[in-house]
Amino acid sequence: DAGVIQSPRHEVTEMGQEVTLRCKPISGHNSLFWYRQTMMRGLELLIYFNNNVPIDDSGMPEDRFSAKMPNASFSTLKIQPSEPRDSAVYFCASSLVRAEAFFGQGTRLTVV
Amino acid sequence: QKEVEQNSGPLSVPEGAIASLNCTYSDRGSQSFFWYRQYSGKSPELIMFIYSNGDKEDGRFTAQLNKASQYVSLLIRDSQPSDSATYLCAVNALRYGGATNKLIFGTGTLLAVQP
Numbered sequence: 713d714a715g716v717i718q719s720p721r722h723e724v725t726e727m728g729q730e731v732t733l734r735c736k737p738i739s740g741h742n743s744l745f746w747y748r749q750t751m752m753r754g755l756e757l758l759i760y761f762n763n764n765v766p767i768d769d770s771g772m773p774e775d776r777f778s779a780k781m782p783n784a785s786f787s788t789l790k791i792q793p794s795e796p797r798d799s800a801v802y803f804c805a806s807s808l809v810r811a812e813a814f815f816g817q818g819t820r821l822t823v824v
Numbered sequence: 825q826k827e828v829e830q831n832s833g834p835l836s837v838p839e840g841a842i843a844s845l846n847c848t849y850s851d852r853g854s855q856s857f858f859w860y861r862q863y864s865g866k867s868p869e870l871i872m873f874i875y876s877n878g879d880k881e882d883g884r885f886t887a888q889l890n891k892a893s894q895y896v897s898l899l900i901r902d903s904q905p906s907d908s909a910t911y912l913c914a915v916n917a918l919r920y921g922g923a924t925n926k927l928i929f930g931t932g933t934l935l936a937v938q939p
Contacts, residue, residue, distance in 0.1 A: 743925045754931030768926055809925045810856050815867040
């Protein structure tokens, strides 16, 4: 398996623009996680899905953030409108329930 | 109180010494515990997982779990400069009859192994 695949690897956008991050989990995994990592706050859980259903989105910072998982092989995290404080590395990870999570390479987002 | 707490470090140890990394967690319902290593600019990668109280050894690494004290640790024996990285503790709490799977990370401890 190719592992968790995220795209794009790097994204630079202007404040106010819409940003969409994409993730393909490992085939057969039934849990998917979106994390945001910054120096100040570390690795924060934004939202996680079980069997394509959002279970806990309490980490989503505000309504500008939304996530979807239309099927078992694809998820998106959308920020609209983006702000400079959204600049961070966004990781997607997938796992089986109770098992270790495997991370994608991350998307480095810069909002100017 | 944070759900998973770690000392941010840096923890500096000489090459060949034992590095001891610690983590505490707040949710007594937590059932799975993981240690990840993250090199600068890279994604976290799994080193160890532990589910039961006691010690678990894998090569130079030993994970220790004490559920009564809500404490997890990672020991790295014969530390090498290549072990220099940030070590992240992660805790997984099963809820709703095991149907969910919330994986929370600490902020990580930076380890520096001096040659």
